[in-house]
Amino acid sequence: MVHYTKIPHDTVSFMLLEFWMSQRSPWSSKAATGWDMQEAAGRPNVFRPRTWRPTTVVRALTLAGMSVAVGVLGLGALVLLDARSDAWRQAEQASTNLTRALEGDIARNIHTYDLSLQGTSVALSQPGLDLATPEVRHMALFDRAGTAEYLGSVLVLNPEGTIVANSTSLVPERLNFADREYFRVHQERADAGLYISRPYQSRLRRGDPSIAISRRLPDEGEHFQGVVMGAMRLAYFQDLFSKLDLGSQGSVTLLRRDGTVVARHPFREGDAGRDLSGSDTFRRVSASPSGRFVAEAPLDGVKRLYTFRHVGDLPLILSVGVSTAEVYAAWWNKVSSLGSILLVLCGATVALCLLFKREMLRRLEAEKALTEAADRLSVMAATDGLTGLANRRQFDAVLDREWRRAARNALPISLLLLDADFFKAYNDSYGHQQGDRVLRGIAACIRSALLRPVDTGARYGGEEFVVLLPDTDAVGAWTMAERLRDAVAALEIPHAASSLGWVSVSIGIATAYPQPGQLPDPLVEEADCALYGAKRGGRNRACAATQIPSVLPATAELTQRQ
Structure with a gap:
């Protein structure tokens, strides 16, 4: 037992x-x-905390490196998008400032010319002026503002539209302007006030394009007494607009509130006097005193950022247009240079990550093979080959x-x-x-x-x-x-x-x-x-x-x- x-x-x-x-x-x-080659090699299988596999770590590092590259690319895209917004904001600010400056200059010159017209109207109502000599009468009716550059003659028209006084001559030519738009407006409307006409070809300056700034002479009772008018050459606006740097596709347009084009830069034959009242662009600029919008120009079909303002209390609207393509031209240059660099760097980083992954996996495979070989050798060294x-x-x-x-x-x-x-x-x-x-x-x-x-x-x-x-x-x-x-x-x-x-x-x-x-x-x-x-x-x-x-x-x- x-x-x-x-x-x-x-x-x-x-x-x-x-x-x-x-x-x-x-x-x-x-x-x-x-069964257990590791144990056969004499290494006890003790308790160990779970660890990450090397291949998992390599893949995680590769993914992290590629994520960093994508993050850098995304950050660069955000910077470029922010630069795009900055370019747009700067264009808006520059257009707004330019529009305000132009609007102030035009309004100031027209109001100055209007003061001359009002002075002539007041002088005509003075008693005894008809008894004065032609020289004294001419000096009383006209100041020297009418002789400024780009300003035409100041004329006094009688009720029949015939010139009775001319700021450029003591003996006026006996021309009749009863057919002019401004004369008919004042003849029909006593409340017309300061009137700015459509563009026309001047008869006194041999076809020089001009606009008329006119007022109705004070009535005696209910009888129409005539019109005092001054001509402003369109060359004034063209020279003023041509000094601006708005790019090759920028534009400046001065319109009447009825949609008639007064002046435009760049100048093209047939633009002056063109009616834009039916266009979507005009409806938008006439809807509010000032503002901006993006639209395609009805005159040349270019897409622009328009900034507009009504010219003081005058029946005029000033619009400054900047081509959207030129607004982003400098930004596109930055995108092409910086974007190319970012793409190359990120592509290189991704390629290096993939190469790193491949080489590390190869190394791990080699180390695994060496480890397995070492384990087999350890087992062989500790094992009897026969039994x-x-x-x-x-x-x-x-x-x-x-x-x-x-x-x-x-x-x-x-x-x-x-x-x-x-x-x-x-x-x-x-x-x-x-x-x-x-x-x-x-x-x-x-x-x-x-x-x-x-x-x-x-x-x-x-x-x-x-x-x-x-x-x-x-x-x-x-x-x-x-x-x-x-x-x-x-x-x-x-x-x-x-x-x-x-x-x-x-x-x-x-x-x-x-x-x-x-x-x-x-x-x-x-x-x-x-x-x-x-x-x-x-x-x-x-x-x-x-x-x-x-x-x-x-x-x-x-x-x-x-």
Whole structure:
């Protein structure tokens, strides 16, 4: 009857904790079959926190680099869009300032000319003026404002439209202007006030394009007394507008409130006097005193930013148009230069990120291949090539580690040393190929018998095998030895040189309770002595050590089993 030693409760808890921490020790039954190459190389699989895979990190870095490139490109686009808005705002501000300046200049000159007309009208009403000499009468009627550049003659027309006084001559020509628009307006409307006519060809200046600024003479009772008018040459507006730098497609237009074009720059034949009252542009400029909008010009079809103002209290509207294409011309130049640079830099960054990713993935693949090769070499260096169990070097390393752990935790450790019976005779009879088959069969029995992850099986040399059983007392070691012996016998490999007729093993057992500072060598020596005892006892049996060194707590009784 086999008696098992009772293990204290705290020892069981520690064993469970040790198992949880190590998961699988090197040379467990799974490791020995090649399931876990990392463990087979002698590196315990301890608990580690989860980490990022290198390929994931490389892809994340590549994506981050490409995101930075896209972000820089987006930031550049935002800067360019902001510059576009700035260009538009500057164009609006410049157009507004220019419109105000032009409107003030035109209104001031027309009002100055109107004062001359009003002075002439007042002078005509003075009593006794008809009795004065022609020179005195001329000086009383006309001041020198009418002689200014771009201003034509100031005329006084009688009720029939005939010139009765001319600012440029003491003896006026007897011309009749009753057919003129301004004369008919004043003739029909007593409340016309200051009237600005449509453009016309001057009869006094041989067809010079002009407009008339006129007022109705004060009536005597209900009778129409005539008109006082002054001519303003359209050259004044053309010269004023031509000094402006509005680009090759900019325009300045002066209109009457009925939609008639008074003057325009750039000048084209037929523009003066043209009626724009039906156009959408005119409807928009006549709807409010000032403002701006974008529209296509009805005269030349160019899309412009229009800024307009009504000229004081005069029946005139001034419109300044700047081509939208020219507003953005400088901005487009900036876009073409800065945008090209950004695209090249971002493209280069993306290309470098992709190259970085490719090269890093290649390097990781190479490192992975080297690591796998190193792992295979480590396994090969620690594995017996014939049986797949641990080799002698790996066994010594595991024994040293487990011996120190047992000493640290005051736990037992057992060792089984196995030897194939009559193996030399088997090789001589069946050949070395069949001998290798026997060794592989014994190794398979060892692997199948080791159920705990902490147990380790190894080839000790030649036909000898060793099994290390940490945390196992003498009873447990004996049980494992019998299991192994029965497993090998169950293979029923024929062996004519053996008295049993099949292959069998002899097993030496040694158990120790290590103390700190002691070496594991006596454990191996006692197992070897027990193995020889098993062979002397007839083979195909297990034998425990008969002489226990000082590291063992008691002497075990020699036990054998046929």
